Amino acid sequence: MDDNTADIQSIESAIIDEFLGDPLTAKVEAAIFISQGRYFYKRLVETNPPTYRYKCLSPHSLRVAFNNTAIDSSWIAPGVVRCGCSSGGNWAVMFVPPARHCIDLSAIGKLTVPLPGLVLIGLEKDYWLCAVAVEAFAPDAVCFHPPLPNIYADLKICWGENTPPAASGQTIPAAWELFISSQFSGELVKGKSKQKAYQDDIRQQLVELHRTSSRRYAQPERSLLPIGRAMTLDKLVQEYLFDEID
Known part of the structure; x- marks a missing residue:
């Protein structure tokens, strides 16, 4: 046999x-x-x-x-760099270029701050966010912890009472807007910066960026905390979207 x-x-x-x-x-x-x-x-x-x-x-x-059946991604939203479907469900990856954002910090108020490039990774209703020190999207970019509260050490977003849409090439921008426009709490604020002054509370850096009316998140490599040993975006996506599923 x-x-x-x-x-x-x-x-x-x-x-x-x-x-x-x-x-x-x-x-x-x-x-x-x-x-x-x-x-x-x-x-x-x-x-x-x-x-x-x-x-x-x-x-x-x-x-x-x-392959005899037609498969159409439909229109993919701007910023979406990759999307697909696996045994774990639908997934998408979106790049948010470096820019100034209005954020709402509980107990502090609304601030306008520059943020580095960010990459949002979604698998169904699970989302992860990492920072990159590049102006344009690049799969080989080194990943960093984003300088924001409400994100776990493994980069998973804590949504609180909010419910993001299931990830896809069309819906991931709505997930990003929900995240960045929601009020950030005082949770998960440690371990987001290499700079000693901000290691215990990343909100202090955000307050300083707002106070000085900074236009750009200058020299991100000197401030952002890297993930592992120079983990690249390509490896990170592989780990979160495929390795855990397999």
Whole structure:
């Protein structure tokens, strides 16, 4: 008995029979099952008694088959640099260039401050935000912790009572607007800067940037705290969107 046959027989027939015989799926005469990274096609060829035919499928054959169906991303919003769908759901990546932003800090008030380039990564309703020290988007840019509150050490955004939209190439700008326009609390303010004066509370840097009417977030490499050992954006996206899923 070869490995493929053993894998096929390892699929519980009772589960498959229940699926094919369910009233809700009564018209389903065949199904594709996944076992240990392999694809198996099972088709009902006789009903009395139930007789099935099996076939091993390669990822290439599946890709060719499904390519006969048109796939359209629809219009992708400005700033979106990448989007797609994986086993974890829909995802998207958006670049926000360096710019001045109006932010609302609880217990402090509204400030207008320059921020470095930011990259928002969304997978369904989970979002991560990192900073980059470049003017234009580059996949090999080194990632830093963003100089903002309400972001965990793993870069995941704490939304509080807000509910962001599920990530896609069309909706991720709305998630960004919801984040940057929401009131920032005094939570998760430590460990956001290399500068000693701001290590315990990144809000102090934001207040200083507002007070001095700074136009740019100058020399971000000297202030921003890097993620790991020069983690690049490409590696970060791979880790958050694909490695954890696999």
